Amino acid sequence: MEQINILTQNGLKVTKPRVTILNILEHVNKPLTAEEIYLKLQKIDKSINLSTVYRVLEVFIKNQIITKPFIKDDNKASFIINHHEHKHFLICSKCQKMVEIGECPFKTFEKSLEKETNFTITNHRFELFGICPNCK
Ligand SMILES: [Zn+2]
Ligand SMILES: [Zn+2]
Known part of the structure; x- marks a missing residue:
């Protein structure tokens, strides 16, 4: 199991x-x-x-x-x-239903931020909140 x-x-x-x-x-x-x-x-x-x-x-x-x-x-x-796994979610703030976002939108952004700040970026967290169709 x-x-x-x-x-x-x-x-x-x-x-x-x-x-x-x-x-x-x-x-x-x-x-x-x-x-x-x-x-x-x-x-x-x-x-x-x-x-x-x-x-x-x-x-x-x-x-x-x-x-x-x-x-x-x-x-x-x-x-x-x-x-x-690297995943981001869209979350309904009423019923907490979660929908996975297909692609991480930060890959390019992270690279340019690393260049700019000289950080090595190891992780990030990103969540989007909204109201799902059922809760509207
Ligand atoms: Zn909902
Ligand atoms: Zn990401």
Whole structure:
């Protein structure tokens, strides 16, 4: 199972809460808060409590298995799987639906900025916010 591979590749013990939470996060197309993950968990396995969810998320963040892509309006952190690929998203600020942007628009810009500043640019973050067709 892919979830178990992710855990073992990161040197993490395979536990039921970890596998279940990873599984949930891999099958959603929007970031989830700890509470939203917990609610989904309740339908699968009632033995996992909210503090376990927080602990698991903390471990996942530390190991960069998941990331916090942005802060929602209510300031609660939400989480998505970190695919380790270079991607940008257009995010609906009402329902948090995410749409992938095909191509990174910064490649040329980064090169000229490196020349200008003498920095070696290693990464960037870029997210676009808007209202999706469903929420209009
Ligand atoms: Zn929406
Ligand atoms: Zn980019």
